[in-house]
Amino acid sequence: MPGSGDPPHWEMIELLFFAYRDFIGDPDVILNEYGFGRAHHRVLHFVNRSPGLSVAELLEILKITKQSLGRVLRELVEAGFVEQMTGDVDRRQRLLHATEKGRALALSLAEPQSRRIREALKALDPEARDAARAFLRQMINENERESNARFAARR
Amino acid sequence: MPGSGDPPHWEMIELLFFAYRDFIGDPDVILNEYGFGRAHHRVLHFVNRSPGLSVAELLEILKITKQSLGRVLRELVEAGFVEQMTGDVDRRQRLLHATEKGRALALSLAEPQSRRIREALKALDPEARDAARAFLRQMINENERESNARFAARR
């Protein structure tokens, strides 16, 4: 039956589209200098944030296949931004670490995005800042909210 | 100089990543049924929201080239979701309109996304809802905030 339920949140849908588009575009200039794309950024980000991450864990976070990850990870390793270390407890694993160079790049990629977030939050009341965070958290699939929290707790 | 300034907003960066990933994935099941992708969704969304939109305006909103738009728009037209009408005042223009079928599809694509937004907002205090909206608005490039407002005003 048409008219079954609540009206669409057109405005929020568009706000999310525009906000994310601008936000994700910030680091493109830097990425270009290294011949990297957004896929490299995502990989480097999570490796940097989670030293010792296994390949399987990374795939789970990014929700892509290992074939997709393959090229991107190889390029990051070959260019010296990421290192793979055989796992101590399970020697099949190749645990991922950002190198010093990798940490520096991750930081510089986060910089324009952090500035955008900082200035957006600055324009809001202090209570509104927690609200923004809470909203985004609620937007994540319930069964994955904890995996985000894992990262958040890490710092 | 290292340590030049504010710390990265790692947590917010990740919240935005996870939230947008889950949000944008909601309509994929429906799109698949029609053999469409996310590009079709974006086009249909803005055409539906802005009846009589010109091709040039749509390109400006999506920030893609007309060659990229080409295939997607053609498929939407051929499948009867979008109509092109020669402009009254400027007959070079092909003004875009969603058909009845197109409006129905746009609505059904918005449905799971709206539900996610609704439930996220439901978990928040009433004042926090405005805060979430305000935050996203501030995240948009300043010179484009008005173009979002144009859509928002439309309803």
Add this chain to the structure above:
DNA sequence: TGAAATAAGTCAATATGGCTGACATAAATT
């Protein structure tokens, strides 16, 4: 201990959604 399962990597083929450059047509503007 030997078989099965797991972590990771690789090859090949394919899809999607972008891009640049070059060019064509029709209509509006000057």
Add this chain to the structure above:
DNA sequence: AATTTATGTCAGCCATATTGACTTATTTCA
């Protein structure tokens, strides 16, 4: 009449993703 503009199209390319098949090294389990 000449130029500019709005749109469309052809061709070739790139980045990022997919599925499916297979290999290697290592761990687990019966």
